[in-house]
Amino acid sequence: MRKLIAALGIVLAVAVSAPIAYAVQPDEVMTDPAKEARARELSRELRCMVCQNQSIDDSDATLAKDLRLLVRERIAAGDSNKQVLDYLVARYGEFVLLKPRFEAHTLILWLIPPLVLIGGGLGLWLHIRRRSRAAEAVADTPVPLNAEEQARLEGILAETNPKA
Incomplete structure (x- = not known):
């Protein structure tokens, strides 16, 4: 070996x-x-x-x-x-x-790569920004409890605070 x-x-x-x-x-x-x-x-x-x-x-x-x-x-x-x-x-x-x-007729060859890179970075930035705004909107919106969850919450509150 x-x-x-x-x-x-x-x-x-x-x-x-x-x-x-x-x-x-x-x-x-x-x-x-x-x-x-x-x-x-x-x-x-x-x-x-x-x-x-x-x-x-x-x-x-x-x-x-x-x-x-x-x-x-x-x-x-x-x-x-x-x-x-x-x-x-x-x-x-x-x-x-x-x-x-680097001449007038080859200008597009030289400009495409940086423009694609800038466009991709801008697109990624916008995508991340939209996702974070959507996540904040979902986090800030309270979700109402359904009837079963409401009844369970009231039961828990009654057990912890019997006088009320």
């Missing part, structure tokens, strides 16, 4: 400490480390059009590889990061960016 636990511990330690595997192939890597770092940074900001919720840096799709190579070609040609992103947005649309830009 101890050997099994030790083996599981080793496997878990290796899995946790293993470097993150990226989809970038050795033949894609640029010789200049600074340019390669820029390419990797840009690749993490771009969406794989096949996988859609994954960056091209992490995707194994053929289109992602083509996009990674295109990014590296543009960097090698001397484009800045903004120029590379602008080129890809012009070619593939705003959807290619994992994090859309």
